[in-house]
Amino acid sequence: MIGLQSTPRQLEEARASRLWLDKTLLDFLDEVTPGRLDKVALTDSNSEPGQTAQRR
Secondary structure (H helix, E strand, O other): OOOOOOOHHHHHHHHHOOOOOOOOHHHHHHHHOHHHOOOOOEEEEEOOOOEEEEEO
């Protein structure tokens, strides 16, 4: 887990200016994917076996 690198004041300023929305990438994907279930959401390339995995 990555720790917070900003001070509480910096975080509050970022929230106030809407630069930080307290959401993760998965939160944003959950918001946009219900209407796009036929589309690929994420593609991952595993360099060791050279295989590509898609997440829907």
